[in-house]
Amino acid sequence: MAQPRILAPADNAHQYPLLIKQLLLSGPRYNPDQEIVYANRSKYTYTDLVERIHRLANALTDAGVKPGDTVAVMDWDTPRYLECFFAIPMIGAVLHTINVRLSPDQVVYTMNHAEDDVVLVHDDFLPILESVKDEIKTVKTYIQLTDEKAAKSTTLKVAGDYEALLAKAGTEFDFPDFDENSVATTFYTTGTTGNPKGVFFSHRQLVLHTLAMTGSLSAYDEMPLLRSTSVYMPVTPMFHVHAWGVPYAATMLGIKQIYPGRYEPELLVDLLKEHKVTFSHCVPTIMQMMMGTESIKTADLSNWHVLIGGSALTKGLCDAGARLGIRMYTGYGMSETCPLLSVTHLKPEDLELPLEQQTNKRVKTGIAVPMVELEIVAPDGQPVPHDGEAKGEVVARAPWLTQSYFKQPDKGEELWQGGWLHTGDVASMEPDNTLTIKDRIKDVIKTGGEWLSSLDLENLISQHPAVAGAAVVGVPDEKWGERPHALVTLKPGEQADVEDIQRHLEQFVASGEINKWAIPEHIDFVEDIPKTSVGKINKKLIRDQLK
């Protein structure tokens, strides 16, 4: 069998490994005086950033950190965290971004599982660690982070205060070259069942994700999200998928960055206004909170572009944003995918419509970004038609997907099947390659050989004027395999019965939005719909209760 001509080792002697330190070359070179702002507290330049990253590398080394060690961070969204994004992987250690919203038990589980050696912890999270102190197995040293003059006193074994350690550390660190497949970052993703699972990304993967991000967020004139003149403020936490990897791209391009600290809606809006922020990424809940503030009413938001992810951007939210002048886009990805897979894709003709009429396009999951292969497949692994109707599980190939779950290779094998990462999301794809996520595969209702989206049904039921909320799950059915079962909550003082809801749904049969057989026979009116700790409908619990 003939083979391509592979470079012989001697012909490949000057290969340049892809390392995170290279992402720090160009931003400070282009824009040494560009600012990085910490909320209403402080700011510094890119030149300062570089010096502080060198100091941090020395401080960590002085504190005993070696290549291959794991250094964990528990902080709000701060320039300190940005420094950790670079310095920790750049010395060859692994950055573990701890999810500070987990329960103390889950936090300690992830710390022990990741085998953290050193932990950088903000005052506000000391109580969590102190409460589980005796269960923490591998940590040798803590470094304290504070926004006050002095860090809080603690019973943890502390090497010192971050700023004090940086102040006495050297300003030059000779960052080594090493294998680009070295692990750079790790963090834990939580499901409704079982322990958190650790995903991990290599230097190579983060560099490629960053480079491809400029291909998708910089080059499109219809969506000028990441541009040299952008002002960037993350509104999804840095512990979660490296704030979607945007801090790396923003730094590479030398863009002004605003780190908000805590997510207090009034503060976020004040920062938007003060710094004329042009680009953020955000989850719907926080966006709702920001849009509910008093001060947003006096903000000029006509140049604020927001990538919405985490959960679906609803038409209602997108419309409400458009009325304030906010340009929203849907981003799609997950912890396992670094995360970027696809983004809303607007064309020049889409922008000819008034903003309020662009919603239908903006709420779609969009088109896969450069270097990503996306497909939707049936349970047998075969692609389903791209007709905007047929549903399949979203599977992906790209150069930046987690290769497995840390120390859980069996879970990794479930994730990767046939050479594709299986997202667990169900979607349709239009002939123009636009993806629309319909459901989680474990929530989709398999009835009569068809896949019925529980989310679609919930959305339609919710449009009944008496309905406050709805949850639909599949329940076993001898004839059809599964049938939809709806739980409905009513607005205070409103009334409706099963037939009202069914009649309401029939209009969508007439308009072609659902099939006749999608209308549930089983509709229960309930006081509350069970939710998970992060506010999502707990469909597993509902299914268990209905059994």
Add this chain to the structure above:
Amino acid sequence: MAQPRILAPADNAHQYPLLIKQLLLSGPRYNPDQEIVYANRSKYTYTDLVERIHRLANALTDAGVKPGDTVAVMDWDTPRYLECFFAIPMIGAVLHTINVRLSPDQVVYTMNHAEDDVVLVHDDFLPILESVKDEIKTVKTYIQLTDEKAAKSTTLKVAGDYEALLAKAGTEFDFPDFDENSVATTFYTTGTTGNPKGVFFSHRQLVLHTLAMTGSLSAYDEMPLLRSTSVYMPVTPMFHVHAWGVPYAATMLGIKQIYPGRYEPELLVDLLKEHKVTFSHCVPTIMQMMMGTESIKTADLSNWHVLIGGSALTKGLCDAGARLGIRMYTGYGMSETCPLLSVTHLKPEDLELPLEQQTNKRVKTGIAVPMVELEIVAPDGQPVPHDGEAKGEVVARAPWLTQSYFKQPDKGEELWQGGWLHTGDVASMEPDNTLTIKDRIKDVIKTGGEWLSSLDLENLISQHPAVAGAAVVGVPDEKWGERPHALVTLKPGEQADVEDIQRHLEQFVASGEINKWAIPEHIDFVEDIPKTSVGKINKKLIRDQLK
């Protein structure tokens, strides 16, 4: 010694090799109906491009091409060539882009050295190949390219006509995955001495070069060269460093592309006007020719951005372009560097000046693009100060530099020293990281321990009103090591003597542009300055003649 935690093979099972086929994913997905135009002859869509690439892969396979083979192309700048940029590497073969401007002897040398198996040749280049037919050693088959109804008859052993072979080939080719370090392209670079040398680039290198190009040419609002709404027309040949790699980036982004065929100045200007071209790259000579056409006088060029490379963008050319509304930028790189290393970098404040006053900034070699390390070093390899004065050889590290010269490892060892690619260019670097190329290292004059730029001296001498041209070389000097020796040609009817020239130069001593000791004692007035076949001053010959 502690090591970073490298992904174990089992944890790296789903690594995604970087392959040129991935650059073809997103453009057709974003913009299937976007046009690719062939001069005033024909056009087709990105959907057609994809189908034709699949057909070409089948046609080449039918013609006996196997992975690891080398397929050479001799064509003008055409969509056919773009198809070859993709299809040939995508089947695992090596694309050899033959420099059609070489002498027949040099062409056959490169074909034999590269071990071409199949050659795609345009009618216009048949005479070259026929003239050296008996010396061609490895080629088994030729495929003919024509812009007429039928290809010219030839004595070469032809498998058929390109369009006919595509027409009967299958529309689906299953492009395989393989090692990302497989060679994708090769071509030959010529110096003033010796045989042409073959550089080569892997799939990985071309993918990374393409991705980083969007970081430098898309994200900067001051220089919107590569944007989704751009219209791109190359004006440096596709055989030369893959037209600077821009066709790959343009295709990845789904940008409209215009291929001009031959470089006829009137045709180029007509295409600019007809298609409202926004981005080209060009060498100064061709730019001069285009600016000399009649039809350019009626063109609106205010949205034409041109990256100038190959040789230095002079202030005169940049000024003349500005008067026509053309925005020029300097790009720096070479065949060995894929080529992109640095580009003019404008800041918002630079654009506040009228275009005519931006020249000083635009003619600088600019700032290194993302992922590139550039340094200027003394002969001992140590960096020289970044003060805008001190000169050093430009050395580079980046993920896309040729690893050696094909079958000439000794030359490769000269190229790579101490882990850095040595460009052979001498430059200064300003405190803001702006590079300015001063000379070729073999032409720089080493006098009294200092490096004196022959180009600087030539530029200053040329500003004397009587001078038509100047060439300066270093000649051995017992006391100073070397001293400058100038050859000067005068404009018709003008007169000047040695002292006139020296007095002329003294004003630049006063203004601080050169040192007193830079003024040559030896100035010869000559009829002609020796040039190479590509029109550059032949300094080697001048030095030999002066010995």
